[in-house]
Amino acid sequence: MTSIHDLARETGVSTATVSRALRGLPRVSEDTRRRVMEAAVRLGYVPSPHAVGLASGGQTRTVAIVVLFVTRWFFATVISGAEQVLRERGYDVLLYNLDDDEEARRRVLGTHLLTKRVDAMLIVGLGPTPQEVHWLSNQGMPVVTVGARVAQWPSVRVDDELVARTAVEHLLELGHRRIAYVGMLNDASLSLATPRARVRGYRDTLRDAGIEPDPDLELEGGFTLEGGTAAGHRLLALSPRPTAVFCASDEMAFGVLRAARREGLRVPEDLSVVGVDDHEMAALFDLTTVRQPVLDQGRVAAQHVLRLMDPQQDADAADHVELATELVVRSTTGPAPGGAAQGPRREGAKVGVAR
Amino acid sequence: MTSIHDLARETGVSTATVSRALRGLPRVSEDTRRRVMEAAVRLGYVPSPHAVGLASGGQTRTVAIVVLFVTRWFFATVISGAEQVLRERGYDVLLYNLDDDEEARRRVLGTHLLTKRVDAMLIVGLGPTPQEVHWLSNQGMPVVTVGARVAQWPSVRVDDELVARTAVEHLLELGHRRIAYVGMLNDASLSLATPRARVRGYRDTLRDAGIEPDPDLELEGGFTLEGGTAAGHRLLALSPRPTAVFCASDEMAFGVLRAARREGLRVPEDLSVVGVDDHEMAALFDLTTVRQPVLDQGRVAAQHVLRLMDPQQDADAADHVELATELVVRSTTGPAPGGAAQGPRREGAKVGVAR
DNA sequence: CTGAAAGCGCTTACAG
DNA sequence: CTGAAAGCGCTTACAG
Numbered sequence: 001m002t003s004i005h006d007l008a009r010e011t012g013v014s015t016a017t018v019s020r021a022l023r024g025l026p027r028v029s030e031d032t033r034r035r036v037m038e039a040a041v042r043l044g045y046v047p048s049p050h051a052v053g054l055a056s057g058g059q060t061r062t063v064a065i066v067v068l069f070v071t072r073w074f075f076a077t078v079i080s081g082a083e084q085v086l087r088e089r090g091y092d093v094l095l096y097n098l099d100d101d102e103e104a105r106r107r108v109l110g111t112h113l114l115t116k117r118v119d120a121m122l123i124v125g126l127g128p129t130p131q132e133v134h135w136l137s138n139q140g141m142p143v144v145t146v147g148a149r150v151a152q153w154p155s156v157r158v159d160d161e162l163v164a165r166t167a168v169e170h171l172l173e174l175g176h177r178r179i180a181y182v183g184m185l186n187d188a189s190l191s192l193a194t195p196r197a198r199v200r201g202y203r204d205t206l207r208d209a210g211i212e213p214d215p216d217l218e219l220e221g222g223f224t225l226e227g228g229t230a231a232g233h234r235l236l237a238l239s240p241r242p243t244a245v246f247c248a249s250d251e252m253a254f255g256v257l258r259a260a261r262r263e264g265l266r267v268p269e270d271l272s273v274v275g276v277d278d279h280e281m282a283a284l285f286d287l288t289t290v291r292q293p294v295l296d297q298g299r300v301a302a303q304h305v306l307r308l309m310d311p312q313q314d315a316d317a318a319d320h321v322e323l324a325t326e327l328v329v330r331s332t333t334g335p336a337p338g339g340a341a342q343g344p345r346r347e348g349a350k351v352g353v354a355r
Numbered sequence: 356m357t358s359i360h361d362l363a364r365e366t367g368v369s370t371a372t373v374s375r376a377l378r379g380l381p382r383v384s385e386d387t388r389r390r391v392m393e394a395a396v397r398l399g400y401v402p403s404p405h406a407v408g409l410a411s412g413g414q415t416r417t418v419a420i421v422v423l424f425v426t427r428w429f430f431a432t433v434i435s436g437a438e439q440v441l442r443e444r445g446y447d448v449l450l451y452n453l454d455d456d457e458e459a460r461r462r463v464l465g466t467h468l469l470t471k472r473v474d475a476m477l478i479v480g481l482g483p484t485p486q487e488v489h490w491l492s493n494q495g496m497p498v499v500t501v502g503a504r505v506a507q508w509p510s511v512r513v514d515d516e517l518v519a520r521t522a523v524e525h526l527l528e529l530g531h532r533r534i535a536y537v538g539m540l541n542d543a544s545l546s547l548a549t550p551r552a553r554v555r556g557y558r559d560t561l562r563d564a565g566i567e568p569d570p571d572l573e574l575e576g577g578f579t580l581e582g583g584t585a586a587g588h589r590l591l592a593l594s595p596r597p598t599a600v601f602c603a604s605d606e607m608a609f610g611v612l613r614a615a616r617r618e619g620l621r622v623p624e625d626l627s628v629v630g631v632d633d634h635e636m637a638a639l640f641d642l643t644t645v646r647q648p649v650l651d652q653g654r655v656a657a658q659h660v661l662r663l664m665d666p667q668q669d670a671d672a673a674d675h676v677e678l679a680t681e682l683v684v685r686s687t688t689g690p691a692p693g694g695a696a697q698g699p700r701r702e703g704a705k706v707g708v709a710r
Numbered sequence: 711c712t713g714a715a716a717g718c719g720c721t722t723a724c725a726g
Numbered sequence: 727c728t729g730a731a732a733g734c735g736c737t738t739a740c741a742g
Contacts, residue, residue, distance in 0.1 A: 001471075001719095003719055003720085004719065004720065005719080013728075013729085014730075015719090015721095015729090016721080016722080016728075016729060016730080017728055017729075019720070019721060019722090020721095020728090023721095026727095027727055028727070028728085029727060029728090032727080032728085044493070044494075046471060046494075047471075047719085047720075048413060048471055048718085048719055048720070049405075049415075049470060049471060050404075050408035050409040050413060050471075050718080050719075050720090051718070051734090052719080052720060052721080053405035054403070054405040054406055054409050054718090054719080054720070054721090054733095054734045054736085055719075055720040055721040055722080055733080055734055056720080056721055056722085056734085057721090057734080058356075058403060058405060058734080058735090060404075060405070065450075069435075070431050070434050070435045070438070071435050073426070073428075076426045076431045077426050079450070080425045080452055080454070083425070083450060083451075083452045084452070084454065087452075092449050092472065093449065093450050093451075094417075094447050094448065094450075095420075095434070095438060095448050095449075095450040096438075096448075097435055097439070097442075099435070099439065104442070115402065115404060116401060116402075116403055116405075117404050138399070139399075139401075225635060225636070225639070254636070254639055255639075280580060281609070281636060284580070284609055284613050356735095358734095358735060359735065359736065368712075369712065369713045369714075370713090370737095371713060371714080371737080372712055374736070374737060374738090375711095375712090375737095378737095382711055383711070383712085384712090387711080402735085402736075403734085403735055403736070405734080406718090406734070406736035406737090407735080407736060408718090408736090409717095409718045409720085409734090409735080409736070409737090410717080410718055410736040410738080411736080411737055411738085412737090413718080413719090
């Protein structure tokens with residue numbers, strides 16, 4: 001391990017000069033700089049990040065991204081967007097995949113990340129508890145959330161109530177009255193803001209249309225393919241059967257479609273299905289869905305993180321961004337059996353809001 | 356930022372004793388330890404990783420995972436498996452998503468990771484160039500690869516030639532003779548070992564059956580859904596049309612299925628399709644595929660990484676693990692039109708090899 | 711069981 | 727333009 005001292009000895013200058021030369025600082029003669037650089041390359045010098053960090057005020061040039069499930073398309077895509085932006089600016093990304101493990105969550109959020117390991121954090125898909133907010137704020141840790149909204153920190157999200165409203169109104173316009181919901185109902189373990197907002201939007205929209213939400217039509221799908229499949233089967237066993245279902249994610253919608261196919265139901269003649277995300281596979285299933293920009297949520301969040309760390313900026317903590325969503329009508333939704341549709345079918349109509 | 360000095364002052368002992376007490380080292384009285392611990396909690400002390408790292412020999416307790424595409428299911432799943440194992444052992448994971456960017460690859464593999472930022476690396480899905488191997492080896496960096504095999508480093512993979520053979524033999528047994536291939540043919544940018552081995556296995560198996568591989572039947576699918584769809588359309592425009600197609604990944608197979616559906620072809624009556632992976636969505640499409648253990652590849656690779664870093668073990672660099680694969684027969688493959696099948700249809704027959 | 715001191719590999723005023 | 731020296735926050739023999 002060649003150090004700065006080796007370079008100093010090799011070139012006959014002081015370590016201070018070597019340090020300046022290496023970092024391209026001014027007040028170093030061109031000749032000296034050249035010789036130092038040459039020696040660095042020749043001896044294979046690489047700086048020690050620990051020494052650099054210690055000497056220069058503890059910055060790590062590292063950002064933590066905390067997600068619920070790397071394997072879910074949504075999370076992987078957010079990571080992809082954020083990582084790109086951060087890496088371009090010279091930041092490394094430390095990944096923490098909680099995997100729905102309470103213990104892991106406690107260790108990571110409650111202890112580990114308080115250790116000055118990172119300069120900032122990006123929390124994706126989970127709503128930090130007040131205690132977690134307190135801990136992290138106490139350490140002066142810059143935090144940005146994706147999907148959840150915490151008053152103290154900048155956030156990037158879509159309007160999940162509006163997302164639900166968009167989907168349900170589409171079904172109402174098609175004449176459906178008996179509309180089921182597949183989402184996450186008991187998120188006791190990991191407090192997720194998103195599922196709550198979507199079920200709320202679902203209920204409110206029904207009420208606005210004069211329909212009292214029926215608890216029997218709200219099913220647990222766990223935001224997974226398997227959960228969606230199981231929910232689909234339970235839902236199709238109800239009588240009278242719902243004529244339409246709003247799934248809070250495309251992956252659950254895929255599961256419901258599978259269940260419908262297994263039970264020999266036609267979509268959309270017997271059952272209309274609408275999802276959320278516009279997952280990369282959604283077009284494959286011809287799924288009607290409410291599209292949200294996922295890569296962009298990662299990118300924008302990363303930009304907020306960078307801004308928060310920039311001492312130039314006065315960190316305006318209350319910066320909440322809502323990205324636009326839009327209804328994408330494909331072929332899994334159609335008129336309610338027997339019922340007359342109330343409105344025209346819209347093709348990819350923009351219904352989201354931009355900030 | 357309370358430091359070890361604050362704790363020393365607070366408790367009236369030396370910093371050396373504080374350090375020992377905090378880390379649970381022996382030769383500290385119970386009373387002293389208790390007082391130090393109490394003060395640490397009270398003052399909200401957290402150690403500086405940089406100082407710890409610098410003082411204790413430069414270990415970072417961090418492992419880099421380098422992948423091609425986080426957003427692809429395969430990579431995300433490998434990450435998930437590896438991250439879990441590493442975190443359990445107290446290691447952090449630094450994620451580098453190359454995203455098929457040559458420039459990024461050069462920066463990450465050629466410069467950035469040589470900076471002592473991590474104690475070891477896990478390289479997933481890309482075959483390091485001889486130069487990269489040279490650089491990293493020179494730095495004494497412990498490296499494990501997933502999917503590619505480099506002589507100097509431990510690797511975890513499946514036998515990709517056998518994977519291709521399994522798929523193609525399945526089609527041959529069903530009486531198919533005109534069998535197309537969708538995979539990656541020109542991987543000029545990022546040298547991938549996997550696509551090469553699969554196309555080789557495809558060709559060899561055909562030759563063994565007395566069929567000379569037809570270059571016109573080998574299509575570029577880019578290992579993506581879109582690439583698979585496009586390849587599917589091109590393939591179905593051939594005349595005579597192939598009766599079966601082996602896709603080097605399930606995602607491309609999904610695309611081919613979509614193309615077939617769009618063109619009004621029946622699967623498997625008009626076209627048999629077999630993929631590779633057993634992607635989480637494969638069952639949804641009833642896709643016949645060659646399953647590979649993905650989470651396990653991540654887990655096993657992480658264990659190798661841990662072993663490599665363990666000074667107790669003498670790093671046996673030449674440790675190459677091949678995980679078993681198996682043919683999963685679903686409903687996208689069937690007898691060749693007009694041709695008599697040569698063998699019985701096998702249901703989920705194990706055909707892989709375990710090490 | 712405890713402390714004084716050196717050292718890890720850099721950066722940063724301060725002089726010159 | 728350059729160097730001597732202090733300091734970043736810990737750990738680690740070495741004494742006692």
